[in-house]
Amino acid sequence: MKWLSSRRPRGARLTVEICARGFSPYERLASYERDVLGERCRAIGASASFIGSMRDHNEGEQVLEMTLEHYPGMTEQHLESIGAEAQNKWGLDDFLIVHRTGEVVPGDPIVLVAVWARHRAHAFDACRFIMEDLKSKAPFWKKELTGEGERWVTNNTPGTTEEFEANQ
């Protein structure tokens, strides 16, 4: 990934991780703040994070298990690119994006998007921007296992309350 050196904050790691095994988003956030942000936390006034987990139901059916497939290489490039766009647009101090692959069960964390910025406006907006792009464009696909067998997920739930409620 190419960076404009003048725009990349000193010490920023701007991290994308694809995890084939389970992870704890809260432990990952804590370790990232401790090991990567370190003393930089003193200048950062806001962090925003989103954690998405697997639901035990979808489209009126109980879901027992889910398999997350991705396009290795393209996924990382896409997430790094959208993170860089957010970093440039909102002047983020850092970001961390973690996404699961493989088999997950209800309650398992699937995605963590965390951003660090000077002010909450930038943190909230950047976190939503990354998450909405990830949902619709990062090449991941979900296959659910229900009592009736396997099925591919074909729709994403809307990302705003207005759209979500209009869709019910």
Add this chain to the structure above:
Amino acid sequence: MSVKVKFFASLADVVGARDATCEYAPSMTVSQVWSVISSDKDLPNGMLCARNQAYCDLEDSVEDGDEVAFFPPATGG
């Protein structure tokens, strides 16, 4: 002289393969890669494509040695 082709998720199930190789021809497009690999079947509605791991249009040109992928819309997160 070839193009590496990948299929993901439900489209891999439809095609019955995850990888294929397509013989490269000058001025070839992504759409023509699909036609060669699928023996002129229609690409299922809504499917997307990428060239060298970046989203592209079906009418984009490909070059010898490229990687082309076909897949349904993303549903991660």
